[in-house]
Amino acid sequence: AQTVTQSQPEMSVQEAETVTLSCTYDTSESDYYLFWYKQPPSRQMILVIRQEAYKQQNATENRFSVNFQKAAKSFSLKISDSQLGDAAMYFCAYRSNTGTASKLTFGTGTRLQVTL
Amino acid sequence: DTGVSQDPRHKITKRGQNVTFRCDPISEHNRLYWYRQTLGQGPEFLTYFQNEAQLEKSRLLSDRFSAERPKGSFSTLEIQRTEQGDSAMYLCASSLGTGTIGNTIYFGEGSWLTVV
Numbered sequence: 001a002q003t004v005t006q007s008q009p010e011m012s013v014q015e016a017e018t019v020t021l022s023c024t025y026d027t028s029e030s031d032y033y034l035f036w037y038k039q040p041p042s043r044q045m046i047l048v049i050r051q052e053a054y055k056q057q058n059a060t061e062n063r064f065s066v067n068f069q070k071a072a073k074s075f076s077l078k079i080s081d082s083q084l085g086d087a088a089m090y091f092c093a094y095r096s097n098t099g100t101a102s103k104l105t106f107g108t109g110t111r112l113q114v115t116l
Numbered sequence: 117d118t119g120v121s122q123d124p125r126h127k128i129t130k131r132g133q134n135v136t137f138r139c140d141p142i143s144e145h146n147r148l149y150w151y152r153q154t155l156g157q158g159p160e161f162l163t164y165f166q167n168e169a170q171l172e173k174s175r176l177l178s179d180r181f182s183a184e185r186p187k188g189s190f191s192t193l194e195i196q197r198t199e200q201g202d203s204a205m206y207l208c209a210s211s212l213g214t215g216t217i218g219n220t221i222y223f224g225e226g227s228w229l230t231v232v
Contacts, residue, residue: 037223050220091159108157
């Protein structure tokens, strides 16, 4: 079974600064997807960024980028130029791309605070 | 596109009562998922439908839980003889998928259940 670990329960960053959230995962598969989801206080989970395991190039979406280290099974999220609206719970998630597997396996989340 | 909608958003029930939650996925999405999330934890997979077929069920889904998607559109999640441990947020999500393509999974705002 796959597991996802987020070792930082809480992080804090000043507005306009950069912060990195950590995620490690365990799997024996070679074909999978990794995601970062954001869950603001309103509770709706929103996709931030996704990474296909077969791609060596790290995904980027505007101020959000990942550092995907497949051999180390590490998938960190970097948020640049942090904004107050970035404050939320961030969840790392894994999704197999083999067989009929379709579900997401989530980590326990990191609460990000953004201060002035 | 109105997104994934869930009803009710909040439900307080007495222990031993039955509750039912409804999820309307994004139109045209053939895959529908149910997750459970407790405070301070990431969402945990419960079950998954492709069209009307229930393809996977987690062992978390005890025999008191039943999910249906009768016409491949909306879905219901029923919990019979509720227990205090059932208190959680129940998240519904949907995606448009073929095979194992990792299409984006979109989440609803969740249905909060409190069992007293």
